[in-house]
Amino acid sequence: MMARLSFSLCAAMFFVGLWLPLVAPRQLEEATMSIRFDQWMAINGVEYESIEEKEKRFNVFKENLRLIESVHADKRSYKLSLNKFADLSLDEFREQYMGLRADAAVGKKAPVGPFMHANLSAPPDTIDWREKGAVTPIKNQEACGCCWAFSAVAAVESITKIKTGNLVSLSEQEVLDCVTGGVSRGCISGLMGEAFRFIINNGGLARETDYPYQSIQGTCDAQKSSSKAGTITGYERILSGDEDSLLLAVANQPVSVGIDGSGFEFKHYSEGVFTGDCGTQMNHAVTIIGYGTADDGTDYWLIKNSWGETWGDKGYMKLKRGVNLCGVAVQASYPDA
Structure with missing residues (x-):
């Protein structure tokens, strides 16, 4: 590096x-x-x-x-910028910032349990969970491929706020250090499902201030993780490619999703509704925190990323909705609390 x-x-x-x-x-x-x-x-x-x-x-x-x-x-309907990645080749960018382990089995499975949001017959036309105070500020994973931890933790932070009324910044570092024994490999790659299972089995997750982010995997610290500021009881997967169910879920809470974030245009996205060329290889993880429709009638997902505020629209992205762009609905899950 x-x-x-x-x-x-x-x-x-x-x-x-x-x-x-x-x-x-x-x-x-x-x-x-x-x-x-x-x-x-x-x-x-x-x-x-x-x-x-x-x-x-x-x-x-x-x-x-x-x-x-x-x-x-x-x-086009979106713009790019000379952001902090402008001196990195696409291969270098992918090596340093792509960290989701593609789980082919997840895409073939039905939800873990009955889809809890199936009875919502008329979701709102638009929702932005930031406006409801349920989204913590943009974070920065830096050159550690632990986007999977940031995606899962963001979803847990939001459901904690929705259920308890308290918005608390939780520890990605605890997840990074303590999720071992499965397929997740710290800064190399990981799965949101394994992060959720750790939080459930651990009885919760520490505050970020108690277990701060170091951008490198360390040893699980039981003393730092003793505080439990955010807890969940389970998590559910959304059937692969089902954007209708994904919308119902997002209408109720932010959702953790996999995405193909390895393209040049995704790397340099700045503003507008992204409709760019990208595949469906699950190599990055983000959190959907809302959805809406642009002035030109284009439906979009509102995405929270973990590359800092200098990427995208102050850390966020609008991604075209309804066409499974970048595989946004292939690997989606959300925590229960």
């Missing part, structure tokens, strides 16, 4: 005003590219250990910029 040294926050803020918006595709001179790269480095607090590493990253940056501008030339 490449080494980065952080600028001070003040230095980064000083250069924010120099940021240039993306323009239509054109042949950019090397000097112009270099200026934009320096601006990107300042905004993101990045410095490289050697001239050779900087030159390598500059070449990746230029290619990413050209691809972004080619997408914008098509005037």
